[in-house]
Amino acid sequence: MSTTLNEADVVAFLHEHPDFFLRHPDALAQLRLPHASGNAISLVERQIEVLRAKAQASDQRLNELIKVARANEALATKIHQFTRQLMAAPTRRDVLSRIERISREDFDAHHVVVLMFDAHPVEADQPFVRSVTRQNPGLSSFETLLTRGKPRVGRVRDTQTTFLFGADTGQIGSLALVPLRGDEPMGLLALGSRDRDRFHPGMSTEFLATLGELIGDALARH
Numbered sequence: 001m002s003t004t005l006n007e008a009d010v011v012a013f014l015h016e017h018p019d020f021f022l023r024h025p026d027a028l029a030q031l032r033l034p035h036a037s038g039n040a041i042s043l044v045e046r047q048i049e050v051l052r053a054k055a056q057a058s059d060q061r062l063n064e065l066i067k068v069a070r071a072n073e074a075l076a077t078k079i080h081q082f083t084r085q086l087m088a089a090p091t092r093r094d095v096l097s098r099i100e101r102i103s104r105e106d107f108d109a110h111h112v113v114v115l116m117f118d119a120h121p122v123e124a125d126q127p128f129v130r131s132v133t134r135q136n137p138g139l140s141s142f143e144t145l146l147t148r149g150k151p152r153v154g155r156v157r158d159t160q161t162t163f164l165f166g167a168d169t170g171q172i173g174s175l176a177l178v179p180l181r182g183d184e185p186m187g188l189l190a191l192g193s194r195d196r197d198r199f200h201p202g203m204s205t206e207f208l209a210t211l212g213e214l215i216g217d218a219l220a221r222h
Contacts, residue, residue, distance in 0.1 A: 075207055078106045082211065086218040093123050095218045100128045103191055111172065111192035113164050117185065130164075134185075138163045145177055146185050151208035152177045153199040164190045174199040178212040182220035189215060 005013075014020060021027065082102050089095040096114055103109045112128050119131035132139065141160050145152055153176045161169045173196035178189040189212065193199060 079207060079210060079214075082106065083214055086214055089218065089222075092120070092219055092222040093126070095215070095222065096123055096126060096129055099189065099215055100126070103189075107191060108193060108195075108198060109176075109191035110194050111165055111168050111190075113190040113192075114180075115164065115188040115190065117187050119187075142177075142188065146179055146188070149179045149181050149185075149212075151179070151205040151212065153203055153205060153208070154201040155196075161192075165192055168192070173197075176205075176208055178208050178215075180212055180219065181216045186216055186219055 085098045085102060086095055089098055096116075099114060100112045103112045114129045116123065116129055116131050117134050119129060123129055124131035139146070141157060141163075154174060156175055156177065158169070161172050161175065165172055171194055172192040173194050175193070176189075176191040176199040178191070180186045180189055191199065
């Protein structure tokens with residue numbers, strides 16, 4: 001009684017007998033595989049091609065991981081320096097000034113607004129600080145963001161951008177919104193970039209959450 005082998009049987013057999021072609025070199029020499037160009041190539045040549053493709057994919061993945069690691073290292077350094085700057089600030093006004101400067105210089109924000117709930121006049125006289133009451137109607141569209149306390153990045157509604165940046169709204173390509181919290185919501189840090197891809201939904205917001213916590217702690221300390 002004859003038995004018909006299917007492809008799965010052949011694959012299983014070769015997996016179970018990896019030395020098959022060592023014991024039957026003539027069979028290996030006779031194998032030819034179709035190539036994309038239309039020419040037949042030997043099994044060994046095909047294996048070399050597959051291994052080369054896998055090596056290239058591995059190299060590409062390794063390079064991507066190295067790139068991400070270097071970016072994370074640079075970001076960690078910036079956050080460390082940012083923390084030291086906040087700790088050294090003697091007053092709340094100085095804290096706010098350093099937030100604005102560092103956001104521009106180290107985090108590539110072209111426009112910075114610190115929205116403070118009922119800020120003291122000496123703080124609110126800085127052009128990038130906006131003092132609003134917690135009951136301001138313009139905050140209604142930010143209520144979910146403020147309640148959750150988690151940063152949001154990408155594009156936001158035009159009404160929100162206008163509320164935050166006013167006449168500079170047309171220059172905002174992408175935006176990061178970072179709630180500032182102590183024991184309760186204290187305000188909102190808005191970072192605007194002319195680059196539409198600077199703050200995008202696919203980026204991690206963990207470092208922004210860390211910035212929000214650091215700023216909240218620094219403001220509460222004073």
